[in-house]
Amino acid sequence: MHSFAAFAILSTLGSALAQNVSICDKYTTALLKDNNGTNQYTLLTLLVNTVVIGNYTQPNKNAVPGILTNGTYKGEDVNLLPYFNGALKSSNRGGSSGVSVNFLDDGGAAPLKENKPSNTETSHQYKLLTHLYQFFGKLLGCSAYNSSGFPAYGGRDMASSHAFMDLDTAQFGYFVEQVGLAATSFGVTEDDVTTVANALQKLFGYRCSPNATVIPEQGMTLNSICQNADCPLDPNPTCAAYPNNGTVMEPQAVNATNNGTTPTSSGTTPSGTTSAGGTEFTGAAVAQSAGMAALIGGLVFAMFV
Template identity: 55%
Template sequence: MRFNNIALAATAVVSVTAARPSDTPICDYYTTALLKNNTAKNQLTLLTLLVNTVVIGNYTEPNVGIKVPGILAAGKVNDTEVNLLPYFSGELASTNRGGKMGVAVNFLDGGGAAPLMKNKAANDETSDQYFLLTHLYQFFGSLLGCSEQGMAGFDAYKAQSSMYKVHKFMDLDYYQVTYFVTQVGLAAASFGVAEDDIKAVAMALNSIFNVRCAPATTAIKAQGAQLQSICIDKSCPLAKDGVCSKYDTPIEPKNATASGDESSASASMASGTATATGTSATTEASATTTGGATAMGLSWAAAAVGFAAFML
């Protein structure tokens, strides 16, 4: 897949995004708009482009002119510093592998940014990076209503059903979750997704993932209702009809590295992301819930609240 052709298609779609029929899923509509044929393979390509951009920032050129720093970049939300890199680099013991405490996992072990810039999940199919990215493609595909998912070319999501269980040892706060979803929104906007569609998805996700103590809710239809709160810190808004007794007391993840060398190496890798557009992942990006992207004509009052989904 040639990135320049995809990005040029994204430029063209800006003028037609408002015309998406209400009975056409977001995934199907933008797959057709960007890649012409609404096939399972093309739907996977769309989700790969979106998720990879969320992670490493802009890596296609040209695009519609919206800069995406990516979640490996440090940033700010309402003047609060946010740095999500340690959750990916193995610096923090924050991954739930079925125990009572989090463990350290390096999710950049499949080549880091380099394969993502080639529209891949990783350099191999056995790394933690590969499983993380492919599950992200599948999870977002289900959330966005990809009608061809489950057919040859785009597997259905069959991994962990409770996003709370996945993230319970991360102790994520409102600012971290908001920063993540801001990158999701910017990535979508960079490919020409309409503001109304971005807001609709963010508002739906906000009520499920970006609240404390949410009652069991269905995120993936085939998996049924599960505990889904990702934002579990006291800074997170309390869910309507919250069931806090079903959630464990949050545990702050411990630093798993003696010297921070692993994190430094990962940060160095991250700084080389998106070199096709000159974007550096070490660039500090600001995001607010009251207009963090107003210069680009986007309303983030609704869109900059949502969820962090680095699930397994």
Template identity: 45%
Template sequence: MLPATLTFINILAATSLVTAQRPSSTSICDYYANKLFGANNGTTQQLVQTLILNTAFIGNYTTPNVGIPVPGIAPETTFNGTNVNLLRYFDAALYSTNDGVHNYGVAKLFLDDGGPVPLSMSKASNGNVKSNQYLLVTHVWQYFGVLLNCSKQGIDPDFPAYKGNPSMYEVHKYMDLDPYEQGWFVDQLTQAAASIGFSAEDTTIWFNTMTGLFSSRCSPPTVVGGLPPALNAICTHSSCPVAEGGDCALYNGGKEAVAPGVANVTLAGNYTKMNGTAVAGNSSGGVMPTTAVQSGSVGNFGYNSILGSVVILIIGGIMV
């Protein structure tokens, strides 16, 4: 029997918190769609999500940009004194993806339709709508539309409603993300929003929303927008803080999350979790997948690595 569901109050919608610029009756999504692109419709609302996510992935690449540097999550980095390499979760280095079919993590290449090049042109991929890259990126755009309370989403055909798994825990359950990995991702999404012109107040709301929903383990089910109640903790490593009112029995049968095994040693590199224990093989549970994963290296994924090979067209201040 689940405990009483916690309703997530979408402070990104109209609330008593009023910024110096944004009216309290206007959501963050609607406000910045109009402010940045001169119109509030499905196309511009999706473009707000595009600029936030794509910038967080590959770093600064576009106008509008207010001069805040964003390196992006792709390059290996140090966050709060700890090494972080999030690319491993996207390049099939680890058995970390929940494919919704198996009861263990599988290795999946999410950079299978252009990698950073289409992202640098405010696209999801090179156009293969069945590619892992296209499906991942468009799903995140759509989920962010729910978080940011986009009024035209699901109404305007240019910005479809989110139809993916409502549980961010289920999506990320085999990653065993720790506070440094989760913290770095949230940091880059926060800086990405600030870099395209979010006010300090709205940037703080965006940060607090992501932190409150995703960054504490064992959190009770939450309702996000019009989605059904779901478990949403993404930070599930034993070092993640326990949510207030949390019930760890709801997650993985009350057992600690297990670090994903290595699918490709070359891509994984010096892979350890923060307790210093190296992980080898498939430790996500279940039977070792027998399907082959792509070997080799995807190279540097950051935008700076492709500046010399991408022609960027800026029309009216919007990347196309």
């Protein structure tokens, strides 16, 4: 995929549905009224947290297990939790090898259900979740991005972030499937979910994709997330630009697995409310939030680490 194609995809994801207003700005206004940096960041927090831990706001149209829950994709078992809880040496913080990092080290699901990334600002969990909010803000055209209330993205490019994860097609597909559930829970149509899933596949789902600009502040970067040998090869592959010609060794397991616990989204907020100042997702607001939910939910996979 050439850089021009990448720009076209990002333009589609970040453009307005009408009147040339960005997705972020439109639905911040629809759901939270005042379109400022704080509210834009709150909106992204609500939707990203739902994709990660599943349903925790009311009402919703269908169940969303969340990407931390085990499942299957086309008959293959999928378990993404070890990439989050430190059970695999899959983080890129070890230089030429993966290392184990627990990204659920500061409360797990509990603070997410309170519309927060974590309990403190010094944890791995805080860094991961805030990078998610920031990344989405730029892609979806938040007008307050990199201003008061909405900090700029502070993470790495996608290929570097996933360099030691060895994600395969089933794992990538399962995530996109969960994204679809999250999107439809906010009222997104199946056609819209398919459109977003196709865009995600083109941008992140091919092995050895050539560099392209995703976050303008970073310039041209490599962006393949699906780097396992079974991932489809990009139509314009540049494998030599990736470590080991675009293939990743399977990450090694470690003994610690966060005590074997899995954060869940039980204990949802009271019906008709969220924790963000009692914001109510009902009626027309749910319908208006559909496009935003789909796009933000769909892009979360891009920021595992």
